[in-house]
Amino acid sequence: xxxxxxxxxxxxxxxxxxxxxxxxxxxELSFSGIPCEGGLRCLCWKILLxxxxxxxxxxxxxxxxxxxxxxQFLREMIIQPGIAKANMGVSxxxxxxxxxxxxxxxxxxxxxxxxxxxxLLQIDKDVRRLCPDxxxxxxxxxxxxxxxxxxxxEFETLRKRVEQTTLKSQTVARNRSGVTNMSSxxxxxxxxxVNEYQVLPNGCxxxxxxVERILFIYAxxxxxxxxxxxxxxxxxxxxxxxATDPNSEWKEHAEADTFFCFTNLMAEIRDxxxxxxxxxxxxxxxxxxxxxxTLKDKDMELYLKLQEQNIKPQFFAFRWLTLLxxxxxLLPDVIRIWDSLxxxxxxxxxxxxxxxxxxxxxxxxxxxxxxxxxxxxxxxxPITDVCQILQKAKELQDSQ
Numbered sequence: 001x002x003x004x005x006x007x008x009x010x011x012x013x014x015x016x017x018x019x020x021x022x023x024x025x026x027x028e029l030s031f032s033g034i035p036c037e038g039g040l041r042c043l044c045w046k047i048l049l050x051x052x053x054x055x056x057x058x059x060x061x062x063x064x065x066x067x068x069x070x071x072q073f074l075r076e077m078i079i080q081p082g083i084a085k086a087n088m089g090v091s092x093x094x095x096x097x098x099x100x101x102x103x104x105x106x107x108x109x110x111x112x113x114x115x116x117x118x119x120l121l122q123i124d125k126d127v128r129r130l131c132p133d134x135x136x137x138x139x140x141x142x143x144x145x146x147x148x149x150x151x152x153x154e155f156e157t158l159r160k161r162v163e164q165t166t167l168k169s170q171t172v173a174r175n176r177s178g179v180t181n182m183s184s185x186x187x188x189x190x191x192x193x194v195n196e197y198q199v200l201p202n203g204c205x206x207x208x209x210x211v212e213r214i215l216f217i218y219a220x221x222x223x224x225x226x227x228x229x230x231x232x233x234x235x236x237x238x239x240x241x242x243a244t245d246p247n248s249e250w251k252e253h254a255e256a257d258t259f260f261c262f263t264n265l266m267a268e269i270r271d272x273x274x275x276x277x278x279x280x281x282x283x284x285x286x287x288x289x290x291x292x293x294t295l296k297d298k299d300m301e302l303y304l305k306l307q308e309q310n311i312k313p314q315f316f317a318f319r320w321l322t323l324l325x326x327x328x329x330l331l332p333d334v335i336r337i338w339d340s341l342x343x344x345x346x347x348x349x350x351x352x353x354x355x356x357x358x359x360x361x362x363x364x365x366x367x368x369x370x371x372x373x374x375x376x377x378x379x380x381x382p383i384t385d386v387c388q389i390l391q392k393a394k395e396l397q398d399s400q
Contacts, residue, residue, distance in 0.1 A: 005035065008029070008035060009035050009037055009038070009040065011029055012026075012029055012034070012035060012040050012044070013038075013040075015029065016040070016043060016044075017056075018056070019055065019056055019057065020054050020055055020056070021047060021054040021055075021056070023047075023054060026044060026047065026048070026343075027048070027343045027344070027345065028343075029343075030044050030048060030339055030340075030342065030343035031339070031340050031343040031344060032339075032340075033336055033339050033340075033387075034339045037246075038246065038247075039245045039246050039247040039250060041241060041335070041339070042241055042242050042245040042247075042250060043250075044339075044342075045238070045241060045242075045261065045338075045342060046257065046261060048342040048343060049261045049264045049265055049342060050264050051066075051257065051260050051261050051264060063253070063257075066256060066257075066260055067253050067256040067257075070217075070255070070256035070259055070260070071147060071256075073217050073220075073221070073259075074145065074147050074148065074213075074217070075147070077216070077217055077220045078148060078156070078157075078158060078213065078216070078217075116216075116220065117161070117165050119216070119219050119226055119227050120158060120161065120162060120165075120212075120216055121162060121165065122227060122229065123212055123215045123216055123219070123227050123232070124158070124159075124162045124212055126229055126232040127208045127209075127211045127212045127215065127232050128208055130208055130211060130232055130233070130236045131236055131240070131331055133330060133331070134331060136207060136240060136244075137206065137207045137208040137211065137236070137240075138206055138207070138208065139206060139207060140200050140204045140205065140206055140207075141204075141205060141206070141207050141210055141243065142251070143251065143252045143254070143255075144203065144204055144205045145205065145210070145213070145255065148205075148213075149202075149203055149204075149205065157205070157209070158209065158212050158213055158216055159205070159209055159212075207239070207240075207243060210239065210243075210254075210255050211232065211235055211236060211239050213255065214235055214239065214255060214258055214259045214262060215227055215231060215232060215235060217259065218231075218259065218262065218263060218266070221263075222266075222270075225270055225273060225274060228273040230273065230322055230323050231266070231273065233323045233326045233327060234262065234265065234266070234269075234323065234324060234326065235258065235262045236326070236331075237326060237331060237334050237335055237338060238258050238261055238262055238265070239254060239255075239258040240331065240335075241335060242254035242257050242258050242261075243258075268347075268348065269322075269324070269348065271283055271284070272284045272287070272321065272322045273322070284318060284321060284322060285314075287317075287321050287348075287352060288313035288314060288317045288318060288321065289313065290352050291313050291317050291321075291352050291355045291356055291359075292306075292313050294352060294353065294356045294396070295356050295359055295360070298356060298360065298396060298399075299359075299360050299363060301363075301367070302359060302360065302363045302366060302367065305366060305367055306359075306366070306374075309370070309371045309374060310371070311371065311374060311375065311378070315375060315378065315379075316375075316378035316379060317355055320355050320358075321351060321352075321355065324337075324338065324341065324351065325337055325351075325354065325355075328358075328381045329381075329384065329386060330384075333384065333386040336386050336387070336390075337354070337386050337389075337390065340354075340390050340393075341354075350393065350397065353393040353396045353397050354389060354390065354393040356393070356396060357389050357390075357392035357393040357395075357396055358381060358383070358389055360392060360396075361383055361388065361389060361392055362377060362381075362382060362383065365377055365382070
């Protein structure tokens with residue numbers, strides 16, 4: 001470890017040990033990358049995403065309260081209606097018409113359960129292929145959810161619920177309109193069948209199952225947006241970061257902490273996933289056009305070339321912006337980019353500059369290429385040095 005890196009770690013530790021965290025100082029340090037040693041990144045992300053307050057003294061009580069709240073969500077939302085009735089002391093013989101599985105009432109428990117299955121099937125399909133270039137999400141977590149897996153409990157796992165359903169996947173696909181490929185071409189294909197995954201022993205669960213639970217609960221609590229394909233790519237890096245925290249006490253609660261950080265992050269970017277807002281000033285179309293208007297200001301020649309070839313930002317920037325570049329780079333590089341995004345006060349304005357920087361850094365290739373070559377470049381971005389990209393974006397920001 002270099003002396004410079006040790007000095008950076010010490011700078012972070014100095015800021016984080018203060019009774020009240022100096023947010024601007026933390027943002028300034030984090031923008032240049034957060035060291036992973038000592039769980040610094042996990043802690044900084046929780047502060048930058050407004051999960052932990054700036055007053056250190058309240059951290060313990062806030063964490064205890066939020067983690068208990070998440071346990072309550074598990075109890076209320078990952079159960080079968082019939083088991084819920086049994087837990088409330090009503091025997092199966094006492095089930096009324098209102099609680100019968102064939103009751104057509106849209107407000108009945110069983111109808112809600114079946115509708116939830118539709119959302120769950122899409123989530124399940126997506127989380128099983130999360131980050132296929134690494135094995136982490138297929139491995140067993142050290143801290144399975146005992147509330148769900150305890151044989152004394154009658155809660156069923158979401159995995160078992162998926163295996164028992166007979167719904168067809170094509171009836172539940174809920175992709176964003178106009179997107180033909182939410183995954184980057186250079187990502188490896190993941191197994192598509194439930195049976196292609198190694199079955200873990202009883203009492204164990206894979207990391208992807210934890211992510212599935214987070215997304216399902218989010219969908220239940222946010223019925224207006226529920227789940228849209230691509231949210232799995234947002235929660236994945238968050239969960240990976242928290243679940244690999246060297247502090248075992250924090251790592252044990254990675255699921256709950258990820259849920260609340262994901263919820264806070266989605267509060268800032270959820271408009272990207274709502275089609276009815278696409279053409280509004282907060283919608284994704286406006287943001288894609290903003291990438292091109294910024295490019296026009298910074299590099300008119302390149303802008304005109306893309307216009308001439310009729311390469312619209314929808315062809316590539318939709319995925320870049322909606323998924324926070326999580327499909328364009330390998331996971332460690334995505335995490336490094338997110339350090340800077342989370343640390344910037346106008347973080348998603350900075351994301352637009354990052355996208356613009358990505359275009360400018362390959363300008364020579366784009367100016368020489370035809371439509372087919374350039375689309376391939378933009379769909380499978382060639383530069384892997386994310387620090388170079390972030391430096392260029394910062395230059396664009398400073399020149400505004």
